[in-house]
Amino acid sequence: MPEPRPRAHLQVENDPRLLAGLAGAVEHLARKGGFSAAATEELVAAVKEACQETFPLLPAGRPALAVILSLHEDRAEIVIEHRGEAVPSAGLDTFLGDPAAPGGLTGLSILSKVDRVQYNTEAGVSRTTLMKNRKTG
Numbered sequence: 001m002p003e004p005r006p007r008a009h010l011q012v013e014n015d016p017r018l019l020a021g022l023a024g025a026v027e028h029l030a031r032k033g034g035f036s037a038a039a040t041e042e043l044v045a046a047v048k049e050a051c052q053e054t055f056p057l058l059p060a061g062r063p064a065l066a067v068i069l070s071l072h073e074d075r076a077e078i079v080i081e082h083r084g085e086a087v088p089s090a091g092l093d094t095f096l097g098d099p100a101a102p103g104g105l106t107g108l109s110i111l112s113k114v115d116r117v118q119y120n121t122e123a124g125v126s127r128t129t130l131m132k133n134r135k136t137g
Helices: 016-032 037-057 107-111
Strands: 007-013 064-071 075-083 116-122 125-133
Touching (some): 007 016, 016 037, 016 064, 016 075, 037 064, 037 075, 037 107, 037 125
Antiparallel strands (some): 007 064, 064 075, 075 125
16 A cells, blocks of 8 residues: 655645744655755745735635645645635736736746646635656656
């Protein structure tokens, strides 16, 4: 029987001070998955950045993100979910947008730290999924 894959569900309130705890959980997951120190640092930075950019989209009545950390055989996946304003469509203009713009996603910055970013909205839930492949060899 295969060993169960590590997975954690966290709720992160709209308080940037809580990102330190989330960063610790992401770092633990990446180290458990055999990621290098540099890859771990990139993943942690990408998750923190994605959360910071999502906080302004949260409605006043539901000021929290659901964050799901999962480790797969070849990668780590971090899903950031919220009910609120939809994540802007991720087109070229999103990725090349002004990083200094308030509430604007800077997907290019996040993508430079992970291998894949997916955005989708379904049934009122917006999801950003960050994937980082574990390099072998």
